[in-house]
Amino acid sequence: MSEVLREKIKQKKAKIGIxxxxxxxxxxxxxxxxxxxxxxxxxxxxNKIKLIQQKKNYIKDVVNKDFLHAINxxxxxxxxxYDKIGDQEIIFICVPTPVTDNKTPxxxxxxxxxxxxxxxxxxxxxxxxxxxxxxxxxEDYVQPLFDSKGWKAGxxxxxSFSPERVDPGxxxxxxxxxxxxxxxxxxxxLELSVMILQEVATKVHAVSTPRVAExxxxxxxxxxxxxxxxxxxxxxxxxxxxxxxxxxxxxxxxTKPFGFMPFYPGPGIGGHCIQIDPYYLDWxxxxxxFHTNFVExxxxxxxxxxxxxxxxxxxxxxxxxxxxTDANVLILGTTFKRDVEDARNSPAIKIIELLYxxxxxxxxxxxxxxxxxxxxxxxxxxxxxNEKLLKDxxxxxxxxxxxxxxxxxxxxxxKRLIDTRNATKKIKNNRDKxxxxxxxxxxxx
Ligand SMILES: NC(=O)c1ccc[n+]([C@@H]2O[C@H](COP(=O)([O-])OP(=O)(O)OC[C@H]3O[C@@H](n4cnc5c(N)ncnc54)[C@H](O)[C@@H]3O)[C@@H](O)[C@H]2O)c1
Numbered sequence: 001m002s003e004v005l006r007e008k009i010k011q012k013k014a015k016i017g018i019x020x021x022x023x024x025x026x027x028x029x030x031x032x033x034x035x036x037x038x039x040x041x042x043x044x045x046x047n048k049i050k051l052i053q054q055k056k057n058y059i060k061d062v063v064n065k066d067f068l069h070a071i072n073x074x075x076x077x078x079x080x081x082y083d084k085i086g087d088q089e090i091i092f093i094c095v096p097t098p099v100t101d102n103k104t105p106x107x108x109x110x111x112x113x114x115x116x117x118x119x120x121x122x123x124x125x126x127x128x129x130x131x132x133x134x135x136x137x138x139e140d141y142v143q144p145l146f147d148s149k150g151w152k153a154g155x156x157x158x159x160s161f162s163p164e165r166v167d168p169g170x171x172x173x174x175x176x177x178x179x180x181x182x183x184x185x186x187x188x189x190l191e192l193s194v195m196i197l198q199e200v201a202t203k204v205h206a207v208s209t210p211r212v213a214e215x216x217x218x219x220x221x222x223x224x225x226x227x228x229x230x231x232x233x234x235x236x237x238x239x240x241x242x243x244x245x246x247x248x249x250x251x252x253x254x255t256k257p258f259g260f261m262p263f264y265p266g267p268g269i270g271g272h273c274i275q276i277d278p279y280y281l282d283w284x285x286x287x288x289x290f291h292t293n294f295v296e297x298x299x300x301x302x303x304x305x306x307x308x309x310x311x312x313x314x315x316x317x318x319x320x321x322x323x324x325t326d327a328n329v330l331i332l333g334t335t336f337k338r339d340v341e342d343a344r345n346s347p348a349i350k351i352i353e354l355l356y357x358x359x360x361x362x363x364x365x366x367x368x369x370x371x372x373x374x375x376x377x378x379x380x381x382x383x384x385x386n387e388k389l390l391k392d393x394x395x396x397x398x399x400x401x402x403x404x405x406x407x408x409x410x411x412x413x414x415k416r417l418i419d420t421r422n423a424t425k426k427i428k429n430n431r432d433k434x435x436x437x438x439x440x441x442x443x444x445x
Contacts, residue, residue, distance in 0.1 A: 002124065002158070002192060005090075005126060005158075005192055009192070009195045009196050009199065010195075012036045012037050014037065014196065015039075015040065015088045016032045016037050016039045016088060016089075016091075016092070016196075017041075017042065017088030017091040017092070018032075018039060018041045018042070018091075018094060019042050019043075019092065019093045019095060019113045019116075020043060020113065021041045021042075021043040022043075022059075023342065024131075024164045025041065026041070026062055027059060027166055027174070027175045028164075028200070029041050029076055029078075030062050030063075030070050031175045031176055033069075033070035033075035034066050034069070034075075035199050036075070037199070038075060039077075040076075040078070040084050042078070042079055042082055042084075042085060043078065045080070049079060052078040055068060055071050060169075060341055061168055061169070061170075082117075085120050085121070086121060088125070089126065091126070091127045092128045092130055093110060093114065093117070093131060094130045094131060094164065095109035096131070097109065097133050097280070098276060103282075104279070105134055105279070107137060110129065110131055110133065110141070111142075114141075114142050118145055118148075123157065126159075126193065127157070127158070127160075128182070128193055129160070129210075130163065130164045131164075132163060133280060134214065134283060135218075137161070138160070138161040138210035139185060139209070154185060154186030154188045155188075158188060159185045159189050160183060160185065160193040160210060160213075161210035161213045161214055162182035162183075163181060163216065165179075165220070169337060169340040176202070177201075177202055179204070180204050181204075181207060182205070183206070183212050183213035184209075184210065190206055194206050217277075218277050218281045221274050221278075222278050222295055224263070224274050225277070225299055225302060227263040228264075228266070228274070228302055229297070229299075229302050230263070230298075232265045232302060232305055233301060234265075234438075235438035235439070236308065239437070242439070243439070245439040245440050246265055246439050247264070247265075247422040250263070250264060265437060265438045266420060266437070267348070267351065267420040267437070268302060268305035268306040268309070269302045269303075269305075269347070270336025270343075270347050271337060271342060271344055271345060272342075275299070275302070275303075278292075278296065278298065279299065281295060282295060282299075306350035306351045306354060309347070309399070309420055309437065310354040312435060313351075313355060313397060313418060315435075316395050316416050316418060317360075317394065317395060320394055324358065324359070327395065328362045328394050329360055329394065329395050330365070330383075330389060330392075330397070330414075331348055331352060331365040331366075331396075332365075332366055332385075332399065332400075332410065333348060333366075333367055333398060334348035334349060334352075334365050334366075334373060334400060335367055335402075336400070338400055338402055339404075343370055346400075348399040348400060352373065352375060352380065353375055353376070364380075364389065364393065365382060365383065366382060366383050366389070367382060367400070368404050369402075370382055387413045390410060390414050391414075393415065394415055395415070395417075396414040396415075396417050397420065398417065398421055398423050401423035407424050407426075408427050411427050411429070411430050414433060417433050418434075418436075419435070419437065420437040422438070424436075
């Protein structure tokens with residue numbers, strides 16, 4: 001009965017299950033635990049479960065004090081087995097949604113975890129899918145599976161879709177202070193979902209169906225993909241023109257207080273969202289004989305950027321007295337984004353691969369968050385960042401602009417530097433060493 005679950009939510013007695021304890025699942029689990037709910041997490045990655053059992057927090061954005069409080073006070077338990085999932089009354093699914101090699105959606109992680117839930121869930125369980133996916137996943141894939149029990153959504157069980165908005169590394173917005181969108185399969189599904197989500201968010205925005213919520217998430221991410229592609233195109237144009245700095249252009253445009261939002265060029269998009277989500281929409285659209293050409297073009301254009309940076313390196317090497325294949329290249333910053341430890345689909349790794357395929361085998365890297373990069377048949381190990389490493393490199397490339405780097409020092413000891421992030425904007429000396437993605441180096445007065 002939905003009234004019983006409603007009452008349990010009110011009294012914080014509803015038992016919460018979180019499936020997938022990664023960048024989305026772990027912060028959500030700790031937030032519910034922080035609010036006084038009993039949370040049980042499941043992840044097939046035995047290493048993550050081991051870390052939790054050893055009280056080792058592996059997600060930088062999760063406040064360590066909250067993590068330890070949740071574990072020490074038994075608000076949060078975790079296991080690599082689904083055995084206890086049947087005891088949970090509200091289950092959030094936070095598993096990966098990658099694309100296949102052919103860039104089609106791979107919802108097998110959702111279906112596998114939903115299948116495990118299906119085998120064990122009791123009547124009146126609420127299941128909330130959080131993984132980003134194409135419109136129709138909740139109602140056309142997960143719901144029929146649950147219905148095959150002979151149960152009815154909204155009566156025997158409850159189902160909704162609520163996209164995740166966590167932005168790793170964001171110092172202002174986190175799980176607790178970012179509004180949440182949710183769409184339920186039925187009105188009861190929605191009401192219960194809103195109730196539980198209000199426990200961890202200041203604002204919950206209800207939409208009419210899960211499809212709307214699924215599409216809304218894709219719009220958010222594709223909005224970013226398209227705008228980044230636009231500014232990347234202008235960056236390449238500024239490079240061609242040779243006398244305009246795109247970063248200065250964006251800064252100037254940003255002074256308009258309405259109708260403009262700044263997006264910045266870069267070496268490519270990484271992570272598990274913006275790079276992948278356009279392909280989810282594109283695939284879904286094709287089922288309706290509709291081609292999202294504009295969206296696809298943006299995704300393709302962003303995918304070109306690591307190739308463009310590779311070409312910048314080859315151009316710089318061509319001007320040096322050393323043969324390109326004998327050159328020593330240093331890559332600084334290899335996670336996909338500043339100050340985060342996530343390296344999924346990182347453009348830096350793609351750039352290393354492309355350079356390696358050009359015959360440049362002497363590639364070193366440094367990143368404060370990474371120890372090794374496994375690529376093809378090779379393992380690249382992180383190097384200690386010191387004067388010698390910089391001096392030995394024929395070209396150093398800033399791919400990810402971590403705030404811990406001392407850019408003045410890096411410029412001072414590098415022979416040649418390619419800056420793909422405008423990280424050297426404020427450096428006054430040695431500017432002739434720098435090749436900036438997006439035009440001439442910023443003039444520093
Ligand atoms: N990372 C982000 O910033 C972010 C932001 C918004 C939305 N999302 C979306 O959220 C979803 C999860 O992303 P993430 O970054 O947390 O991924 P992640 O890889 O960090 O975490 C997913 C976890 O699920 C586990 N897992 C996989 N299959 C499982 C199964 N069958 N049962 C139990 N555990 C399983 C994996 O071991 C992994 O630990 C994706 O759809 C992603 O697009 C991510």
